[in-house]
Amino acid sequence: MWADNETSIDFLGFKVHSDLIKSVVTNKRLLPTTIGLFGDWGSGKTSIMKMLEQDLNPDNYTQDEDKEKYKNILCIYFNGWMFEGYDDAKAAVLTSILNQIAENKKLTSRMKEKVASLVQSVNWMRLAKIGIKEFGIPAVAAHLTGGISLIPTVASKFKEVLPGNSEDDKGKGDPNPKPNESSNERQPDSIHIDVRTFRERFTELLNECKIDSLVVLIDDLDRCSPERIIDNLEAIKLFLNVPNTAFIIGADPRIVRHAIQVRYNTVALEKDYNNTSSSESLINDYLEKLIQIPYHIPRLSPAEVESYMTLLFCHRDIVDEEMFKCIYSDCDSQRKRNRYFTFGFSSVNEVFKTNNKVIPKDLSNSLAFCSSISRLITEGLNGNPRQIKRFLNAYVLRKQLAEVASLSEIKDEILVKLMVLEYSHIDEFKQLFSWQASQDGMPEQIKHLERYFTSSDETPEELEKIDQKWTSSFMKKWITMEPYLSDVDLRDYFWIARDRLASTFSGLSMVPPIVRLTIKDLISDISSKRRAAAEAVKSFSEQERVVLLESLTTNLIRNPEQSNIYKSIRLLIENNIEGSVSTYCKVIKECNHEIIPPSEGVEILALINRKPEIKSELDSLISLLKSRPDTRIGTAVIESEKRRR
Numbered sequence: 134m135w136a137d138n139e140t141s142i143d144f145l146g147f148k149v150h151s152d153l154i155k156s157v158v159t160n161k162r163l164l165p166t167t168i169g170l171f172g173d174w175g176s177g178k179t180s181i182m183k184m185l186e187q188d189l190n191p192d193n194y195t196q197d198e199d200k201e202k203y204k205n206i207l208c209i210y211f212n213g214w215m216f217e218g219y220d221d222a223k224a225a226v227l228t229s230i231l232n233q234i235a236e237n238k239k240l241t242s243r244m245k246e247k248v249a250s251l252v253q254s255v256n257w258m259r260l261a262k263i264g265i266k267e268f269g270i271p272a273v274a275a276h277l278t279g280g281i282s283l284i285p286t287v288a289s290k291f292k293e294v295l296p297g298n299s300e301d302d303k304g305k306g307d308p309n310p311k312p313n314e315s316s317n318e319r320q321p322d323s324i325h326i327d328v329r330t331f332r333e334r335f336t337e338l339l340n341e342c343k344i345d346s347l348v349v350l351i352d353d354l355d356r357c358s359p360e361r362i363i364d365n366l367e368a369i370k371l372f373l374n375v376p377n378t379a380f381i382i383g384a385d386p387r388i389v390r391h392a393i394q395v396r397y398n399t400v401a402l403e404k405d406y407n408n409t410s411s412s413e414s415l416i417n418d419y420l421e422k423l424i425q426i427p428y429h430i431p432r433l434s435p436a437e438v439e440s441y442m443t444l445l446f447c448h449r450d451i452v453d454e455e456m457f458k459c460i461y462s463d464c465d466s467q468r469k470r471n472r473y474f475t476f477g478f479s480s481v482n483e484v485f486k487t488n489n490k491v492i493p494k495d496l497s498n499s500l501a502f503c504s505s506i507s508r509l510i511t512e513g514l515n516g517n518p519r520q521i522k523r524f525l526n527a528y529v530l531r532k533q534l535a536e537v538a539s540l541s542e543i544k545d546e547i548l549v550k551l552m553v554l555e556y557s558h559i560d561e562f563k564q565l566f567s568w569q570a571s572q573d574g575m576p577e578q579i580k581h582l583e584r585y586f587t588s589s590d591e592t593p594e595e596l597e598k599i600d601q602k603w604t605s606s607f608m609k610k611w612i613t614m615e616p617y618l619s620d621v622d623l624r625d626y627f628w629i630a631r632d633r634l635a636s637t638f639s640g641l642s643m644v645p646p647i648v649r650l651t652i653k654d655l656i657s658d659i660s661s662k663r664r665a666a667a668e669a670v671k672s673f674s675e676q677e678r679v680v681l682l683e684s685l686t687t688n689l690i691r692n693p694e695q696s697n698i699y700k701s702i703r704l705l706i707e708n709n710i711e712g713s714v715s716t717y718c719k720v721i722k723e724c725n726h727e728i729i730p731p732s733e734g735v736e737i738l739a740l741i742n743r744k745p746e747i748k749s750e751l752d753s754l755i756s757l758l759k760s761r762p763d764t765r766i767g768t769a770v771i772e773s774e775k776r777r778r
Contacts, residue, residue, distance in 0.1 A: 135445055135449065135522050135525065135526060142448075142461070143180075143184060143465070144441055144444045144445060144448070145177055145180065145433070145437070145441055145518055146437060146440065146441075146468050146472075147177055147180060147181050147184065147430075148184060148465075150181050150428070150430065151181050151184040151185045151188060152188075153428075154168060154170070154181070154185055154381060154428065155185055155188055155189065157379070157426065158189075158346060158348045158379035158381070159189075159206065159346055161345065161346065161377065164346060164376065164377050164378060164379055165374050165375060165376055165377065165378045165379065166379050166380075166425050166426060167369065167370070167374065167379075167380045167382065167423065167424050167425050167426070168379070168380070168381045168382065168424070168425070168426045168427075168428055169382050169384070169386065169389070169424040169426065169427040169428065170182070170381050170382065170383045170384075170428055170430070171384065171385070171386040171427055171428065171429045171430065172383075172385065172429065172430035173385055173432075173515075173517060173645070173647075173674070174355075174385060174517075174519070174645035174646055174647065175517045175518060175519025175520055175645075176430045176432070176517060176518065176519075177430055177518050177519075178352070178383035178384075178430065179352055179353075179383060180518075181383075181430070182210065182350045182352055182381065182383055185208070185348075185350065185381070186208050186210055186350060189203055189206050189208040189348055190203070190208065191203040191204045191206075205343055205344060205345040205346070206344070206345060206346045206348060207234065207237060207342075207344050207346070207347050207348070208348040208349075208350065209230055209233045209234070209347070209348070209349045209350065210350045210352065211226065211229055211230060211233075211349060211350065211351050211352070212352050212353050213226075213351055213352065213353055213354045213356075213357050213361065213362075213365050214353035214354075214356040214357055223364050223365075223367065223368035223371075223372070224255050224256070226364075226365050226368040226369065226373075227251075227255045227368060227372055227373070228252055228255050228256075230349060230373065231248050231251050231252050231255070232248075232252065234248055234338070234342070234344075234347075235248040235249070235252075237342065240342060243341075244338070244341055244342050247334070247337075247338050247341065248338065250334075251331070251334060251335065251338065254331060254334075328371050328372060331372050332372060332373075332375050335372070335373065335375055336375045336376060339375070339376075339377055339378070344377065345377060346377055346378070346379060347377060347378045347379070348378075348379045348380075348381070349369075349373070349378070349379070349380045349381070350381050350383070351365065351369070351380060351381065351382045351383065352383045353383070354366075354382055354383065354384040354388075354389070355383075355384040355385040355388040355389070355646050355647075356646055359391060359392035359395040359396060359650075360392075360395075360396065362384075362388070362389060362392035363392050363393065363396045366382070366389075366423045367423075369382075369423075370422070370423055382424065385645075385646060385647050386427070386429075387647050387669065387672065388646055388647055388650060389420065390416050390420065391647075391650055391651075391654075391669070393416050393419050393420060394416055394665060395662070397415070397419065432515060432516035432517070433511065433516035433517075433518065433521075434511065434516065435507050435508040435511045436473060436474070436475040436507075437516070438507045438508075438510055438511045438516060438521060439475050439476075439477050439503050439504060439507035440464065440468075440474075440475055440476040440477070441518065441521065442503040442507065442510075442521065442525065443464075443476050443477050443478075443480075443481065443500055443503050444460075444461065444464060444476070445522065445525065446496060446499040446500060446503065447460050447461075447481060447496065450493060450495060450496040450499065451493075451496065456484075456485075456488065456490070459484055459487075459488060460481055460484050463476075463480065463483075463484050464476040464480070467480065477500060477503060477504050478497065478500035478501055478503075478504060481496070481500060482497075502545045505545065505546050506545065506546055506549040509546070509549055509550060509553060509614055510524065510549065510553070512553075512610060512611075512614065513553030513554075513556065513557055513611070514553070514556075514557075514676070515674050515675070515676055520676075524552065524556065527552065527556075528548065528549065528552060531548060531552070531629050531630070532545075532548070534629045535548075535625070535629050538628070538629070540625045540628070540629065542622075542625060543625060543626065543629070544616075546615075546616050547616055547618065547621055547626060548626060550611070550614060550616065550618070551565075551623070551626050551627075551630070552630075553611065554611055555630060557607065557675065557676050557679055558607070558608070558611075558679055559683060560602070560683075560719070561602060561603065561608065565578075565579070565623075566627050566630075569623040569624065569627060570624075570627070573622075573624070574621075574622040574623045574624035574625075574627075575619075575620070575621070575622055575623070576623075578603075579612075579618050579619060580619040582603060582612050583612055583613070583617050583618070583619050586609055586612050586613050587613055587617075601715070601750070602712065602715050605711060605712070606675075606711075607675045644680055644684060645677055645680065647669075647673075647677065648673075648677055648680050648681050648684065651666045651669055651670060651673075651681060652681065652684055652685065652688075652701075654666035655667065655685075655701035655704070655705075656695070656697040656698055656700075656701050657697075658697070663700070663701065663704055664704070666701075667701075667704045667705055667707075667708045667710070668708065670705060670708065670710050671708065671710070678710065678711065678712065679712070682705075682712050682713065682716045685698055685701065685702055685716065685720075686716055686719060686720050689702075689720045689724060690720060690723055690724055693724035693725050693728045693729050694728050694729070694730065696730045696732070696733070699717075699720075699721075699729075699730070699733050699736070702716055702717045702720070703717065703736060703740055706740065706744065706747065707740075707743065707744065714747050714750045714751070715750070717751075717754075718750065718751065718753070718754045721733065721737075721754055721758075721766075722754065722757060726758070726761055726764040726765075726766055726767065727764055727765070729764075729765075729766045730766070731765035731766050731768065731769040732769065733766055733769075734758060734765075734766040734767070734768075734769030734770035734773060735769055735770075735773045737751060737754065737755060737758075737770065738755075738770070738773050738774065738777065755770060758770045759771055759774075
């Protein structure tokens with residue numbers, strides 16, 4: 134199995150992205166600049182940053198020429214999410230970066246003194262912000278004039294953030310204070326610092342430290358709250374974006390856009406929701422001011438997925454480190470010669486032969502497996518590296534379970550195809566389980582679907598007999614993916630999948646940050662947020678959309694009294710989000726009818742009036758509720774129908 138961590142080893146062939154960014158941040162003519170390293174959750178942003186951090190460190194080079202080239206470049210890594218609980222996000226960014234500059238071995242005592250002075254300035258700005266927020270301007274004014282000691286509670290609160298008093302600041306004050314200079318004597322200058330003054334002093338610091346390029350890697354920004362995201366971005370733009378600086382911000386661009394909208398555009402949307410072009414223009418303009426160079430990480434192709442999996446299996450199964458280095462080097466050189474090249478079994482086997490060795494049988498089988506399922510995994514997981522690694526971990530566990538249980542007829546390609554369905558469409562997976570359980574492992578429904586989508590023998594009327602959710606674009610692709618399942622006994626495959634049927638696939642079905650944010654807005658009390666969130670779902674991948682609907686379903690079945698969740702699903706229906714109608718029917722059928730708000734019965738009929746094309750899908754739901762006149766929602770449907778006649 135494989136650890137789910139970022140790495141500086143380039144399994145993905147992403148060194149080309151790292152090198153491109155490096156060429157920008159080391160070109161003084163292009164500085165200052167802010168680069169948005171954009172990609173979905175798990176797309177490899179952190180790995181690219183780690184490679185960049187390694188490449189810009191002169192200590193990682195042996196040649197004097199390379200050491201000289203990077204000796205005046207300082208690269209700093211900052212994880213925005215680690216400071217999510219900090220009372221002032223801007224102060225957190227500034228202090229963290231300044232402290233890391235202070236750790237530079239080349240800094241003289243005088244330079245460290247300047248860094249400490251700037252850190253103190255940040256602390257005073259933080260202090261003033263807390264003072265104004267919690268005690269008002271008069272209290273801050275009292276402190277500046279020396280009268281704060283007369284207000285014990287205020288003095289105590291201020292003391293927590295005074296330089297050198299907090300737990301984080303202890304030991305981080307001025308490392309070399311002047312003999313006759315007390316902190317009280319330096320406070321006035323620090324208190325009155327403004328953005329312009331800070332930028333000037335920060336620029337002087339970089340020049341005196343002889344830093345040709347300060348490269349700051351801002352990671353995990355999309356895990357922060359919208360307010361923190363904007364605070365971090367504005368701290369960079371206002372205080373630190375000075376000559377010879379470069380900032381690389383790794384994030385899902387949809388989350389950054391969402392943060393801008395939450396911070397600045399909610400009122401505008403509320404006033405004029407229909408003017409979407411104006412709303413988009415505001416967000417685009419703001420984003421362009423913050424980020425000069427947007428760089429989007431592409432999704433992996435089937436060839437890249439196979440090469441990635443090949444290196445993962447080689448790294449896991451080859452004990453000889455030198456042998457793995459030879460394989461990795463060969464893959465790297467072949468990628469440079471041909472970007473469309475697939476590094477698979479034949480390539481690895483050739484390296485073993487060149488070194489007069491024989492490829493181990495287990496590795497040989499694993500690489501044959503990679504070749505056979507790379508396209509299937511690419512389609513099912515959208516070429517996402519993190520999802521691929523988690524998927525492989527789950528696959529390995531299933532294979533081990535099959536071996537322990539002596540299930541020798543399990544075929545890799547079939548197991549993977551079923552796992553793709555299991556991972557992306559759990560409802561259909563469970564339905565397939567029910568079909569095969571009642572038909573000795575060989576359901577007629579699958580045979581019928583495969584015939585319909587692979588030939589023209591069957592008529593559209595015959596397709597009407599099948600649940601419509603099996604005719605979505607993804608399901609069509611899944612059904613027609615080889616291998617076909619018509620003549621396969623599925624019982625053993627579902628036996629080793631009992632953990633998923635009973636609960637959830639541990640460690641695999643994590644909810645991406647963009648989905649979590651969207652759910653939060655969908656169930657918000659603010660109508661503009663709900664509408665904007667429903668609109669955002671249209672840009673979701675198939676997998677993200679399914680996770681969203683599953684999360685709403687789970688939450689609602691657990692909390693059937695939550696009217697905002699029903700409202701959110703109805704909004705998705707009105708925005709024509711695929712799968713939302715079937716989700717709505719599912720949750721109302723499965724929820725406790727004694728607890729569902731009776732108003733939902735009225736809303737179902739109103740929804741049909743607004744969208745008559747979904748009437749056929751909701752008819753069975755209405756019939757079910759009408760058959761339960763003893764419940765409040767059943768009574769509401771019956772009474773509402775009477776009033777409409």
